[in-house]
């Protein structure tokens with residue numbers, strides 16, 4: 001089958017020759033897909049939007065000599081408003097880079113695809129603070145990737161922690177540690193009781209159904225946690 005069609009989101013793009021680009025798409029069916037997008041840098045190219053970062057569309061791919069070529073794309077969403085706010089753009093770029101490191105060629109990635117599409121929509125079109133969207137994205141990415149942090153029981157003593165308890169999120173130990181077990185661990189891993197309770201709600205109910213989001217979502221903690229597990233730094237973000 002020389003032609004195949006798949007939904008995709010552009011995770012990265014590299015200019016190639018005079019008017020072309022190499023794209024890396026996230027596909028729900030095929031995981032990470034590299035595809036050449038010919039002519040997409042020409043101002044009047046029908047593939048101009050299809051070759052931009054964040055673009056979500058129905059891509060038609062043609063296989064030729066072991067290489068995939070984008071022959072057509074019907075754009076579903078370009079997430080244009082992301083480009084108007086530098087902070088939101090930086091969180092969006094961080095999400096693309098984290099998805100790029102998590103997805104594998106040929107491995108279906110339906111959950112990751114849905115998570116990325118929903119998170120980009122929230123960033124582009126909703127009032128939810130970018131830091132909360134980014135934190136929730138990383139938490140669900142960890143769950144999908146099989147390294148979901150333990151948030152209810154202390155990773156060291158095994159005790160069930162109460163709703164009003166603060167703790168430390170320890171990347172190497174895979175979850176939360178109670179204050180009596182972690183008083184010698186670095187201060188940067190500390191998380192407040194409301195911050196921790198919010199993470200539990202995000203994980204069990206999704207970000208839309210959480211109450212009492214903390215003033216400052218624990219983004220840096222989640223970024224360190226995920227970077228440790230995917231073995232690579234995430235792109236830095238800028239706050240509003």
Ligand SMILES: [Zn+2]
Nearest residue numbers: 154157178181
């Ligand atoms: Zn403990």
